[in-house]
Amino acid sequence: MSPQNKYIPSHPKIPNRLDYETASHLARDDNANVRKALADHPDCPPEVLYYLAEDDDIGVRRSVACNVKTPRKADLLLTGDDNPDVRFDLAGKIARVTPNLPEDKRRTVYKLTVDILAALADDQLERVRLILSETLKDMPNAPRDIVKKLASDDIHAVAEPVLKFSPVLTEADLIDIIYSAPVQGALSSISQRSTVTESVADAIVEKGSERDITYLLENPKAAISDKSLDNILERAPEVEDWHKPLTRRPALSSKTVQRLASFVAMNLLDDMQKRLDLDDDTLVILAQAVETRIADQSDQGDDNNGIDWGSDNAVLKHAQELHKRGKLTAEVIEEAFDEGKRQFVVAAVSVLSGLDTAIIAETFGAQRPRRTLAICWKAGLSAHFARLVQVQMGRVRPDRVIGPTDEGDFALTPNELTGLLKEL
Secondary structure (H helix, E strand, C coil): CHHHCCCCCCCCCCCCCCCCCHHHHHCCCCCHHHHHHHHCCCCHHHHHHHHHCCCCCHHHHHHHHHCCCHHHHHHHHCCCCCCCCHHHHHHHHHHHHHHCCCCCCCCHHHHHHHHHHHHCCCCHHHHHHHHHHHHCCCCCCCCHHHHHHHCCCCCCHHEEEEEEEECCHHHHHHHHHHHCCCCCCCHHHHHCCCCCCCCHHHHHHHCCCCHHHHHHHHCEEEEEEHHHHHHHHHHHHHCCCHHHHHCCCCCCHHHHHHCCCCCCCCHHHHHCCCCCCCCCCHHHHHHHHHHHHHHHHHHHHHCCCEEECHHHHHHHHHHHHHHHHHCHHHHHHHHHHHCCHHHHHHHHHHHHCCCCCCHHHHHCCCCCHHHHHHHHHHHHHHHHHHHHHHHHHHCHHHHHHHCCCCCCCCCCCCCCCHHHHHHH
């Protein structure tokens, strides 16, 4: 017995074995349940299914949409159905049959299927487009124009599957998407592709957010050019999320290792020294950089310029007492700064800003100009004072120092400064 003969109709009027004459007669039955059972039947003739595709009853049309024997012309007709459930059912069926598309693009069935896919890619229903994107994401012969359309969808959940996985998107396609102001999250999805070329990575570094670049750095298959890596390293001291993935990038040059050693945490430097893929010369440079940094921190500790500036409780209590009496002014803090009383400066800023001394000590002592500005701003100190802290405490390079505006104000907006404080 064939699989078709095992079919059990859901209505007594529908026979197990169905011929064209019987099907044509039943298609005009007044009972919608009869017509629906007919549309479900695996032996229902294509001509009858096409007729039922315009049935007044939604249940009938949904059954036509689900039937794999429905001719493609009828499926194309259903892409314009007013009922979203009909289009959703159709998308599910097309998703199941699309992987078996004929390779011969000249065949009518191929052309009609592509027309159906194009119509579904334009569907206003998000779940219809999502089914399509999930289906086409792994197909090497998926229609490229349709994949590109899905990749540019306004809903990230729809765009993400093809952006992350589709093999038909070319380097030029991805770059076009990056520069077209895509939906938020699109660049992060592209950053996670199994292969990211240098040109695509360059575009992500130029146009992407910190989060996009974090995903790029975490992707060992992403090829990042020296130019883009230099761009990232310029900004990296202030972006802690980049530190770990930077130290784990494959094929780090001696120059890059030396720059990383100047600002990443010591535990990350320890991990770098354990890497087996760094050559001997690079490991020597790394060891020397670590030794130099340890020595610098030791020297800074001798003149109260190390990361333990705020460890003296007596100094903190003195600053708190001055504040209670209304004498912890900007002039007092700047005078202490000029006299090299760095421990008191950290304690005073802590009292005025409400931030922990350890956070202030770590920030002021590192090359983090933006966060230094945010702390000084919260403490009610001037942008000029923030510049002095960057230069003398943080030892920030001159080209990275953020000075005051021509009017003497902070160069960052209140919203930017508030956002930086939330990261502390």
